[in-house]
Amino acid sequence: MTYPSRAALRLSLATAIGLFLTANAPPRDYRPSFRPETLKGPPAGVRNEVLVLGTTHLSNLPETPSLAHLAPLLDRLAAWRPGAIATEDLSGLQCDSLRRYPSRYAESVDTYCGDPTAAGRAVGLDVPAANAEAERLLAAWPAAPSPGARRHLAAVFLAAGERGSALVQWLRLAPAERRAGDGLTDELRAKLDKTMTQRNETYLIAAPLAARLGLERLWSVDDHSADTPESPDPAVRKAAENAIRGAWDNPSSQARRVADERLGKGFFQPGGVLALYRAMNAADAPALVYRSDFGAALAEPSGRGFGRNYVGYWETRNLRMVANMRDVLGRYPGTRMLTIVGASHKGYYEAYLNQMHDVHLVDASAVLR
Numbered sequence: 001m002t003y004p005s006r007a008a009l010r011l012s013l014a015t016a017i018g019l020f021l022t023a024n025a026p027p028r029d030y031r032p033s034f035r036p037e038t039l040k041g042p043p044a045g046v047r048n049e050v051l052v053l054g055t056t057h058l059s060n061l062p063e064t065p066s067l068a069h070l071a072p073l074l075d076r077l078a079a080w081r082p083g084a085i086a087t088e089d090l091s092g093l094q095c096d097s098l099r100r101y102p103s104r105y106a107e108s109v110d111t112y113c114g115d116p117t118a119a120g121r122a123v124g125l126d127v128p129a130a131n132a133e134a135e136r137l138l139a140a141w142p143a144a145p146s147p148g149a150r151r152h153l154a155a156v157f158l159a160a161g162e163r164g165s166a167l168v169q170w171l172r173l174a175p176a177e178r179r180a181g182d183g184l185t186d187e188l189r190a191k192l193d194k195t196m197t198q199r200n201e202t203y204l205i206a207a208p209l210a211a212r213l214g215l216e217r218l219w220s221v222d223d224h225s226a227d228t229p230e231s232p233d234p235a236v237r238k239a240a241e242n243a244i245r246g247a248w249d250n251p252s253s254q255a256r257r258v259a260d261e262r263l264g265k266g267f268f269q270p271g272g273v274l275a276l277y278r279a280m281n282a283a284d285a286p287a288l289v290y291r292s293d294f295g296a297a298l299a300e301p302s303g304r305g306f307g308r309n310y311v312g313y314w315e316t317r318n319l320r321m322v323a324n325m326r327d328v329l330g331r332y333p334g335t336r337m338l339t340i341v342g343a344s345h346k347g348y349y350e351a352y353l354n355q356m357h358d359v360h361l362v363d364a365s366a367v368l369r
Contacts, residue, residue, distance in 0.1 A: 036355045046334030050325070051080060051362040052350050054280040054343035055201050056260075061267060064199045067208055072274050073368075074209055080367050082338035085210050086325050087202045088345070089220040092116060092161020096127040098224065108227045119158035123183045130159035138216060147177040154192065155183030157217070164202045164218040167195050171211035206340050219328050221339070223320035226313045240306040247300040247307055252292035274368060281364035286347025293344065318348040326356055333358070 058065065067074070090098075095113035098105035120126055125133055134156050142149075150169045157166035170178055170192045180189045195203050206218055230237050263279055266272040279285065294314055297307035321341075329335050341349060353359050 036357055039357055040360065041357050042333075047360045048329045048333065048358050049336045049360050049362050050329075050353055051082065051336075051338050051364055051367060052281075052346050052353070053077070053277070053338060053340045053364055054285065054346035055205070055340055056264070056276060056280065057342055058199045058201050058204060061199060061264070063268070064197060065204065065268070065273070067204070069268065070204060070273060072271075073277055074205065074212070076274075076367055076369075077205075077209055077338060078212055080336075080338070080362075081213065082209075082336050083215070084219060084328060084332070084335050084337045085206050085215065086219040086221045086328070086337060086339040087164055087206045088222045088321075088341045089164055089202055089218075090161075090222045090224060091220040091324075092127050093131055094223065094225065095161050104229060105224070105227060107229065108224045112222070112224055114161065114163055116159050116161045118185070119155060119188055122185050122188060123152075123155050123159050125156065125159050127159070127161050130156050131162075134160050134162070134165075134217075141216060147173055148182045151177070151179075151182035151184050153216075155188060158188055158191070162217070162220060163191075163195060164207055164220065165216075167192060167203055167207040168210045168215065168217055170196070171207060172216075201340055209338075219325070219337075221321050221324035221328075223317055223324065225320065226316040228313075236304075239302065239304065240309075243300050243302040243304075243306040244297055244310055247296040248293065250292060250296050252288055252296070256288060256292050278365065278368050280343040281346065281368060283365065285343065286350070289344050289347060315348070318345055319352060321345070322349060322352040325353070326359065329356075329359060 090112045095109060098109050098113065102109070116127055116130070120130060123130065123133075134153065137149075137153055137156065145153075150173050154166040154169035157163070157169065178189070178193070180186045184192075198204075202218065210216075210218055231240070259279065263272070263276040267276055294311050298311045300307035325337065325339060329337065339349065350361055354361055
């Protein structure tokens with residue numbers, strides 16, 4: 001009988017060990033070779049450009065900033081001259097859709113959707129019909145519309161569930177023309193007057209900027225179709241809350257809180273507005289947001305996967321928000337779009353937008369200098 005040599009035995013043993021290790025090794029992540037972000041276009045024509053402005057939610061401020069106070073920010077954004085402005089608002093059409101599924105979306109509708117019923121009654125249009133009518137009016141919009149035409153379009157936008165766009169029309173009117181008529185009731189006029197001073201970045205930044213630039217509307221691109229109701233079991237709700245809050249209790253979150261408190265306290269001081277926006281749009285800001293929030297949640301170890309539920313919702317929401325913007329850019333090629341969104345979204349917006357062939361990102365830090 002012939003026995004294998006020591007060399008052959010060593011080779012066989014090494015092969016067996018290699019096969020064992022390969023079979024039990026963690027799977028390698030597949031990396032696709034197709035990289036859309038490297039295939040930018042178009043080869044000719046005006047590019048689509050997007051500037052993502054991460055913002056604090058102005059509702060969190062202790063008082064309402066005036067347009068004069070926000071002027072340093074508005075001046076820089078106006079100098080960039082966007083041709084479209086997207087905001088973190090639910091469209092009237094999505095709110096109309098969510099209302100049809102109250103068992104899942106009742107809380108979302110209550111939180112994020114205004115009631116267009118009074119405006120719809122005033123102009124005789126439901127939400128889909130009002131959106132169609134607004135599109136029809138804008139398609140034939142004259143260069144110098146009458147005050148009555150603007151009042152009517154504002155009323156139609158309110159019926160469409162697009163209060164930000166209605167406010168743009170209101171702001172484009174001379175103060176003496178901001179009155180009832182042409183579809184606007186006294187109730188709707190009062191609503192628009194109140195909206196002008198609400199502590200909200202859509203009403204204090206986006207709409208005044210659009211009016212200043214001669215734009216006729218805003219684009220509502222938020223999405224809450226990934227929302228789900230909380231568990232009916234109090235124990236599960238408590239476990240989920242403990243898991244997420246426990247994940248958020250980390251050094252990166254503490255660093256964010258300290259910075260946010262400092263920037264918030266200085267917001268109403270000279271230079272404070274730009275200091276806050278420059279910090280929120282700095283190159284390293286999205287990584288800190290991830291470490292403090294979504295990365296920490298992804299790593300939380302609960303058996304129920306509460307952190308993974310949360311991150312799944314967050315990624316889905318951002319993907320759909322970016323899809324809404326891409327839809328606008330696809331309809332109107334060559335658009336320069338400013339999109340204003342809570343700072344936690346900024347990194348995701350830019351990462352997802354950058355994958356698009358026909359989207360070129362603009363550095364907010366350069367615009368805010």
